[in-house]
Amino acid sequence: MTKNIAESEIDVNEEGYLTDMTQWNEAVAEAIAAEEGVGPLGEGHWKVIRYLREQQEKGAALTIRSMGKSGVVTTKELYELFPGGPLKKSSKIAGIPKPVGCI
Amino acid sequence: MHDLLILGAGTAGTMMANHLRRRLPRAEWRMRLVDRSEKHLYQPGLLFLPFGDYQEPQIVRNTRDFVPSGVEFVHAEIGEIRPQDHTVTLANGNTLTYDVLIIATGCRTAPEETEGMLGSKWRVNIHDFYTLDGARALREKLSEFSGGRVVVHVNEMPVKCPVAPLEFTFLADTFFKKKGIRDGVTLTYVTPLSGAFTKPKASKKLGHLLGDKGIELVTDFVAEKVDQENDKLVCYDGREVPYDLLVTTPTNMGDEAIRRSGLGDDLDFIATHKNTLQSLEFPDVFVLGDATNLPASKAGSVAHFESETLADNVIRHIHGEPLKEEFDGHSNCFIESGDGKALLIDFNYEHEPHEGGFPFSFGPMKLLEESRLNHLGKLAFRHVYWNLLLKGRALPGISRTKKAPPVAAK
Numbered sequence: 001m002t003k004n005i006a007e008s009e010i011d012v013n014e015e016g017y018l019t020d021m022t023q024w025n026e027a028v029a030e031a032i033a034a035e036e037g038v039g040p041l042g043e044g045h046w047k048v049i050r051y052l053r054e055q056q057e058k059g060a061a062l063t064i065r066s067m068g069k070s071g072v073v074t075t076k077e078l079y080e081l082f083p084g085g086p087l088k089k090s091s092k093i094a095g096i097p098k099p100v101g102c103i
Numbered sequence: 104m105h106d107l108l109i110l111g112a113g114t115a116g117t118m119m120a121n122h123l124r125r126r127l128p129r130a131e132w133r134m135r136l137v138d139r140s141e142k143h144l145y146q147p148g149l150l151f152l153p154f155g156d157y158q159e160p161q162i163v164r165n166t167r168d169f170v171p172s173g174v175e176f177v178h179a180e181i182g183e184i185r186p187q188d189h190t191v192t193l194a195n196g197n198t199l200t201y202d203v204l205i206i207a208t209g210c211r212t213a214p215e216e217t218e219g220m221l222g223s224k225w226r227v228n229i230h231d232f233y234t235l236d237g238a239r240a241l242r243e244k245l246s247e248f249s250g251g252r253v254v255v256h257v258n259e260m261p262v263k264c265p266v267a268p269l270e271f272t273f274l275a276d277t278f279f280k281k282k283g284i285r286d287g288v289t290l291t292y293v294t295p296l297s298g299a300f301t302k303p304k305a306s307k308k309l310g311h312l313l314g315d316k317g318i319e320l321v322t323d324f325v326a327e328k329v330d331q332e333n334d335k336l337v338c339y340d341g342r343e344v345p346y347d348l349l350v351t352t353p354t355n356m357g358d359e360a361i362r363r364s365g366l367g368d369d370l371d372f373i374a375t376h377k378n379t380l381q382s383l384e385f386p387d388v389f390v391l392g393d394a395t396n397l398p399a400s401k402a403g404s405v406a407h408f409e410s411e412t413l414a415d416n417v418i419r420h421i422h423g424e425p426l427k428e429e430f431d432g433h434s435n436c437f438i439e440s441g442d443g444k445a446l447l448i449d450f451n452y453e454h455e456p457h458e459g460g461f462p463f464s465f466g467p468m469k470l471l472e473e474s475r476l477n478h479l480g481k482l483a484f485r486h487v488y489w490n491l492l493l494k495g496r497a498l499p500g501i502s503r504t505k506k507a508p509p510v511a512a513k
Binding site: 013014015059060063064065066069075076078079080083084085086087088098099100101102103 | 259260261265266294295296297300301302303305309322323325327338339340354368369370377400434438448450455456
């Protein structure tokens with residue numbers, strides 16, 4: 001399905017996660033962040049978002065641990081930046097798939 | 104004489120030994136299988152042990168009983184893997200050389216990774232069921248448990264058999280009901296993910312199970328520490344979940360030998376090609392089972408499907424032929440949903456668990472649906488494991504790559 005985000009038609013799944021990370025841009029991120037009650041996006045947010053997109057491009061598994069160890073952000077800061085659900089919200093804003101279990 | 108060396112005689116390593124001994128000429132290839140333990144544990148049985156449903160002799164056998172003739176079993180702790188030299192050192196001082204190495208060293212629980220998890224109350228009111236010792240201790244605890252707050256907790260992903268903590272929660276609900284104390288127990292499931300079910304189809308179909316059983320759900324919870332003094336889990340965002348009995352799934356990590364060898368990521372899992380199962384760094388090294396960093400489930404069924412592709416690829420590699428990019432993340436498993444019922448799911452890298460039929464040797468089972476038959480299937484699987492799976496035999500009607508979901512399934 002598609003959704004109009006920041007005045008573009010963007011492919012998303014039923015939960016609003018982008019299905020094609022190349023359709024992402026900073027305006028899309030800002031718009032999703034506003035919907036999720038996050039932001040306005042500051043440098044702390046952007047560091048996390050850029051890191052997530054780089055890892056996703058490499059095909060690496062995204063975990064809170066790897067982020068904590070990467071030096072980008074501590075787990076505590078991650079909760080402060082993306083309150084309520086740091087991984088699911090930051091992934092959505094970064095235009096990458098939601099971290100999931102097997103069912 | 105060439106050497107094929109397999110590290111780890113768990114589910115994955117034992118299957119590879121059986122597959123390859125049948126296919127590598129004995130006059131040309133020596134095969135050795137290394138493990139620190141002489142006992143083979145049927146790990147799915149650990150889910151049932153705490154409830155007194157299985158006894159230990161049903162789930163522990165001698166490793167050597169499953170090592171085929173023509174494969175030397177080396178009972179030793181691994182020291183270091185040195186792919187540059189094609190050698191593996193052992194803690195007993197010996198060094199093994201190889202032409203082709205298969206790493207199947209699995210994963211382990213690492214409670215020391217979370218502040219306050221180990222301590223004076225570990226295995227007093229903080230328990231786990233991913234180890235035989237842990238499952239035994241929890242069985243004792245549950246047999247005398249009279250009521251209170253029971254919290255089932257997943258610390259961080261990935262974990263072996265990722266649905267097991269949820270199954271444990273469902274089985275605990277049934278256990279307390281049978282004991283007549285369910286009214287005096289609150290049951291809470293705490294997960295770092297966004298829900299107990301995170302895939303849309305499963306969530307839609309199964310989301311009601313928790314509410315129906317009166318199980319509370321706490322999501323997006325990453326534990327900063329276990330506060331043993333006050334008996335509560337503390338999240339990085341300050342949320343707290345108090346417990347009388349905590350059943351935790353500690354962080355899962357690869358074997359310590361992987362870290363000693365510098366071959367792993369943050370969690371000591373090895374970078375592996377997701378379709379060929381070759382190491383991304385060393386062409387003569389292959390990895391399967393829980394030891395990989397693949398985005399597939401850490402589960403026996405995955406190791407089974409991987410072993411079929413990997414057996415072909417090891418032969419191809421030896422003959423200098425291109426590897427098959429065949430493994431698709433295929434996984435299937437029975438999921439206990441309590442009250443004598445279970446679900447069956449089937450999925451891979453691309454397809455989430457879906458509804459539909461499933462070809463199986465003892466009757467048509469329905470996917471993603473609770474039934475008594477699935478529960479019986481899960482119990483029967485123990486025999487399949489000991490008699491077919493470990494020996495590297497194909498499971499009737501189940502192919503290594505996933506069949507596409509039926510178009511009608513929604």
